[in-house]
Amino acid sequence: MAVYTGLLGSEILMGSEILMGTKFIGHVELGCEPKKIIVPIMPVHAEDIGGLVRGAETAGADIIEWRIDFWGDVRGLSGSSNSVEVAEAEGAEVASDALEKTHPRTDTTTTNAHHSIIKAAGRIRRLTSIPILATCRTSLEGGQTSLTDSAYENLLHALITCGHIDAIDVEFFSYPDVWDKARQWAKEAGITTIASHHNFDHTPQELEILNRLATMEEGGADIAKIAVFPHGYTDVCTLLSATATAAKYMDIPIITMAMGHVGMMSRLMPTAFGSVATFGSAGQVSAPGQVDAKEMRDILTLTEKL
Numbered sequence: 001m002a003v004y005t006g007l008l009g010s011e012i013l014m015g016s017e018i019l020m021g022t023k024f025i026g027h028v029e030l031g032c033e034p035k036k037i038i039v040p041i042m043p044v045h046a047e048d049i050g051g052l053v054r055g056a057e058t059a060g061a062d063i064i065e066w067r068i069d070f071w072g073d074v075r076g077l078s079g080s081s082n083s084v085e086v087a088e089a090e091g092a093e094v095a096s097d098a099l100e101k102t103h104p105r106t107d108t109t110t111t112n113a114h115h116s117i118i119k120a121a122g123r124i125r126r127l128t129s130i131p132i133l134a135t136c137r138t139s140l141e142g143g144q145t146s147l148t149d150s151a152y153e154n155l156l157h158a159l160i161t162c163g164h165i166d167a168i169d170v171e172f173f174s175y176p177d178v179w180d181k182a183r184q185w186a187k188e189a190g191i192t193t194i195a196s197h198h199n200f201d202h203t204p205q206e207l208e209i210l211n212r213l214a215t216m217e218e219g220g221a222d223i224a225k226i227a228v229f230p231h232g233y234t235d236v237c238t239l240l241s242a243t244a245t246a247a248k249y250m251d252i253p254i255i256t257m258a259m260g261h262v263g264m265m266s267r268l269m270p271t272a273f274g275s276v277a278t279f280g281s282a283g284q285v286s287a288p289g290q291v292d293a294k295e296m297r298d299i300l301t302l303t304e305k306l
């Protein structure tokens with residue numbers, strides 16, 4: 001991990017003191033005012049997509065995050081030796097008998113799942129002009145699906161090259177061998193790479209948060225994102241202090257949040273602390289402590305006057 005060499009500070013920055021650059025996700029610019037609201041949607045089946053996309057639009061999403069780990073067919077992609085059995089047991093789409101004769105079962109399962117994911121991505125794209133961030137949050141970081149390195153890599157490749165998404169979330173520290181490839185593919189495809197890290201257990205020391213953000217920047221991330229779990233308001237302060245310092249000394253935009261009820265306040269004032277976006281919900285929350293996106297817009301409008 002990179003060693004953070006900037007000054008450690010607990011200062012709260014005024015907007016003009018934030019030095020990091022901006023980055024685009026689709027046509028939306030992050031790193032400038034107003035701060036952006038990312039609304040997660042978690043469709044499981046194709047018939048869920050229309051309503052969820054409409055809900056995100058009505059909620060005023062600047063960016064839609066598609067949480068692919070909830071998608072039914074992703075469960076067939078565990079990549080472990082019993083992936084097909086898991087898929088069958090859980091009712092995921094599996095290979096037809098004819099295909100199974102010519103392809104190994106796991107390959108066919110993978111192909112079917114990728115096909116269904118790409119089709120769903122195309123469907124979301126046709127329904128909305130809001131930029132799409134694709135995230136497969138794995139069980140290593142609090143998500144719904146467990147993927148081997150190669151299953152994660154193949155899934156990211158299918159998503160990045162499908163032509164329907166504007167940004168990809170990559171679990172930087174959980175899949176270090178996948179990161180460089182994903183970043184390169186994203187660069188070639190002209191989409192934005194968000195390096196992300198979740199700690200669902202606790203809030204690390206400020207220096208560790210800063211080191212992780214700096215390491216993601218050094219690794220070539222377009223945007224660095226960290227979510228931590230606080231066990232009290234001092235933990236929330238630690239996260240916010242790290243955010244304010246990182247926003248001052250890093251060149252790329254950052255997104256941070258403390259999860260859970262106690263962490264909710266960390267989501268409310270991105271303008272003051274330097275996170276370039278905040279996640280807001282439209283009916284479904286993808287992480288504990290998310291605030292309703294419409295209420296979030298009012299709060300952003302108010303706090304941007306500060």
Ligand SMILES: O=C1C[C@@](O)(C(=O)O)C[C@@H](O)[C@@H]1O
Nearest residue numbers: 040135227257259279286287
């Ligand atoms: O990384 C994040 C942030 C998040 O975990 C949150 O706490 O709002 C929600 C996730 O859907 C997203 O991928």
